[in-house]
Amino acid sequence: MNRRVLLGAAVLLIATACGGGETPAPTSAPAPQPPADQPTEPPAQEGYQGGTVSDGGTISGTISHSGEVVGPIEVVVDKDNEVCGDTIETLQIVKNGAGGLQDAVVRITDITSGKPLTELGTEFILDQKDCIYAPSVLIVPVGSAMTVLNSDGILHNVHTTPFDNAPFNVAQPGTVPEITSDPFTLPELIPVVCDVHSWMNATVVAVDNPYAVLTGLDGSFTLTDVPAGTYTVEIWHAELGAQTMEVTVEAGGTATLNAEY
Amino acid sequence: MRLSGTLLGAGLILAAAAGLLAFRPSTDDPEAEIVAQDLELGRTVYAVRCEICHGVDGDGNGPAAASQDPRPRDFRRGWFKIRTTASGQLPTDADLARVITFGMPGTTMPAWENVLTEEEILSVAEHLKTFSRRFERESPEPIPIMAGPGSSPEAIARGAQLFVGEQAECIKCHGEMGRGDGPSASDLTDDFGQPIVPADLSMPWLFRGGPSADDIYLRIKTGLTGSPMPSYALVLGDEELWDVAYYVDSLAPDAPPKQEAFLLAAKVDGSLPISGDDAAWAAVPESFFPLGGQVMREVRNFTPAVKGVWVQALHNGSELALRLRWHDRFQDPNDSFDVEMPAVLAENDERPYFVFGDSRKAVNLWHWEAADVLLEEQNAHGVGTRATQSQQDLVGQVEFANGEYTLVVRRALNTGDEEDLVIPSGQFVPIAFAAVEGRSEETTDSGAIGSWQLLFLDEPTPALSYIWVPIAIALTAGLEWLVVRRVRRSTSA
Incomplete structure (x- = not known):
């Protein structure tokens, strides 16, 4: 079920695709939305130009955690027990035996051109299953x-509850298997909560360049096709917070970036 | 002149209803253009009128903000509850102007319609928009709406089905009877991290955006941004939204309860009911008494949870029974209730201080407490001076269901206890009520309280008083006849 037409009214800053070229100024008038049945091609964002990257380099490494892990946190479920169960156990920090930290976000924050934003994919799915995200x-x-x-x-x-983007609070009863949010317009970390089940929370990381990745089960990550240059990389974890590092990538080379919490 | 809470509530409701018409969203509304918005004027008005609560920087943190619940709006995020725009969108200028004009019932936001000119209101609305940069980037448009098809028993039945059923599940927060007591109600916070409770839908005079079905429809469709109340625009059609709105509208009385001049206890024969369900109560009129925070003595409470109590009274010449009904979202061991009367009736009608008596004049308290289902007579002569009476004379019963307590309490009119007021019939007796919602950390002396009301135990007119009138008429007529006869005789003689 595509509800983008309904939702499209809220998009005010980002104009529709314009061939990967010009970006509307922040004060520009709201642009018409594409018809519902056409995919929304991510527009270029001011400050970032997507295009072809030749002879790009790679940033890879591992994010690890050496501290104690408290938990799992157990929530006693007092509603919808037939679906949510009687307790929900969540580990705020998940790592493997070697300390590799899962689900940290590694992203370049100051890159102005590189591979197209579409490299991040075209569908971004958040599921609500067993009363967790x-x-x-x-x-x-x-x-x-x-x-x-x-x-x-x-x-x-x-x-x-974003700061720069428009907030969004929509009921999704059990009879509605799928809804689509408003498109995100500005990069930021956005908390997502369910008020019906107060233990449910997630984070949307809205990014304006495609150099962003989640660490895997072993804490490792790889960012590819990075144009040669020196960049600021931010590592962020929902529980452990953010740290930034500088990394220099050479054409065709691989830069190693390891970070520890 | 002091307006009573109820009158004020009614006024706000009327004002809000009028406001919906006045500020009905319309893209071709020419009136919005007539009055110029003067940013400089707006800044001045804000500094004089708004800053004390909303803060110099619009962060909702002015000097007077701390004691308010809900807290004054933080304007910096562009999150506004009462809008005609889709979820997450900014409000229109008319939306802002409407809230400023008519205020937000149930909160500390007053109506400014009689204080500020239309130009000042529109100008200060323009100034509010400078606190969030989103207003520079976004141009809010009203969401398409459907005119109300009109309420009907069928629409209300369909709405009820949606309200409780899986298609909308409003009961998750608002509860089965709409009293804001659903399973997800107890741990809600707003987007600023402040605790928040779902609206009690049976008290529409406290609805922030107005009580009409039109208002309710818009709130369900657009959601209340910044609060947990989501928009249903994506999941229910307009007809369904109206059905739910009409159902919610049906949960409330047609008009806000009127505060009665006094509480009448009719006299009945035989024993008085002890159960709240007793059929005897059906014929007894119910009076509503609004309660406010206990703000006169430490610990002060500016944001009491219980908003009022519905009271019925009966007596039988030897005993008085009160049936008290109040809404409390969360059953808690610290919940309590007090019925307060002077310990003695002063001849000059001087009353004890309504906040649990004073140093010279004590009050009797009929005190009920959820913990241990305690019902006891206490005396007090001021806050913090409660003492349990040595002789206990109360009987009662309490029920809790769907966010509502029903308490019946009975006491002999004359208990023979020298600490107790002998409750007379045929004359006004001061009576007051106080309620504590334990979960919100209210304590026995710092909950919701009302000022003195008047209780009147009715005494059926004695049969003799019906006989005296015809006797008096007959005597007068007889005397007149005698006089007339004598006069006629003397003139004819």
């Missing part, structure tokens, strides 16, 4: 919306 961290490029699934068949509400 999957995934708990979702990277979405600006100009794109997220699709929110309700696999639980009970009422959830999808409630974001």
Whole structure:
């Protein structure tokens, strides 16, 4: 079910695709939305130009955690027990035996040109299943919306509290398996909560360049096709916070970036 | 002149209803253009009128903000509850002007319509927009709306089905009877991290955006941004939204309850009911008494949870029974209730201080507490001076269901206890009520309280008083006849 037409009214800053070229100034008038049946091509964002990258380099490494892990945190469920179960256990920090930290976000914050934003994909899905969000961290490029699934068949509400983007708080009863959010317009970290089930929370990482990735089960990550240069890389984890590092990438080379919490 | 809370509430409701018409969103509304918006004027008005609560920087943190619940709006995020725009969108100028003009019932935001000119209101609305940069980037448009098809029993039934059913599940927060007591109600916070409770839908005079079905429809469709209340625009069609709106509208009385001049206890024969369900109560009129925060003595409470109590009274010449009904979202061991009367009736009608008596004049308290289902008579002569009476004379019963307590309490009119007021019939007796919602950390002396009301135990007119009138008429007529006869005789003689 595509509800983008309904939602499109809220998009005010980002104009429709314009061949990957010019970006509307922040004060420009709202642009018409594309017809519902056409994919929304992510527009270029001011400050970032997507294009072809030849002889790009790679940044790879591992994010690790050496501290104690408290938990799992157990929430006693006092509503919708038939769907949510009686307790929900969440690990705020997930790492492997070697300390590799899962679900940290590694992203370049100051890159102005490189591969197209579409490299991040075209569909960004947040599922509500067993009364938790999957995934708990979702990277979405600006100009794109997220699709929110309700696999639980009970009422959830999808409630974001951004600072720069427009907030969003929509009921998603069990009879509505899928809704689409408003497209995100500016890069920022956006909390997502369900007020019906107060333990549910996730984070949308809205990014304006495609050099953003989540660490895997072993804490490793790879960013490819990075134009040669020196960049600021921010590592962020929902529980552990952010740290920034500088990295220099050479054409065709591989830069190693390891960070530890 | 002091307006009573109820009158004020009614006024706000009327004002809000009028406001919906006045500020009905319309893209071709020419009136919005007539009055110039003067940013300089707006800044001045803001500094004089708004800053004390909303803060110099519009962060909702002015000097007077701390004691307010809900807290004054933080304008910096562009999050506004009462809008005609889609979820997450900024409000229109008319939306802002409407809230400023008519205020927000149930909050500390007053109506400014009689204080500020239309130009000042539109100008200060323009100034509010400078606090969030989103207003520079976004141009809010009203969401398409459908005119109300009109309420009907069928629409209300369909709305009820949606309200409780899986298609909308409003009961998750608002509860089965709409009293804001659903399973998800207890741990809600707003987007600023402040605790928040779902609206009690049976008290529409406290609805922030107005009580009409039109208002309710818009709130369900657009959601209340910054609060947990989501928009249903994506998941329900307009007809369904109206059905739910009409159902919510049906949960409330047609008009806000009127505060009665006094509480009448009719006299009945035989024993008085002890159960709240007793059929005897059906015929007894119910009076509503609004309660406010206990703000006169430490610990002060500016934001009491219980908003009022519905009271019925009966007596049988030897006993008085009160049936008290109040809404409390969260059953808690610290919940409590007090019925307060002077310990003695002064001949000059001087009353004890209504906040649990004073040093010279004590009050009797009929005190009920959820913990241990305690019902006891206490005496007090001021806050913090409660003492349990040595002789206990109360009987009662309490029920809690769907966010509502029903308490019946009975006491002999004359208990023979020298600490107790002998409750007379045929004359006004001061009576007051106080309620504590334990979950919100209210304490026995710092909950919701009302000022003195008047209780009147009715005494059926004695049969003799019906006989005296015809006797008096007959005597007068007889005397007149005698006089007339004598006069006629003397003139004819």
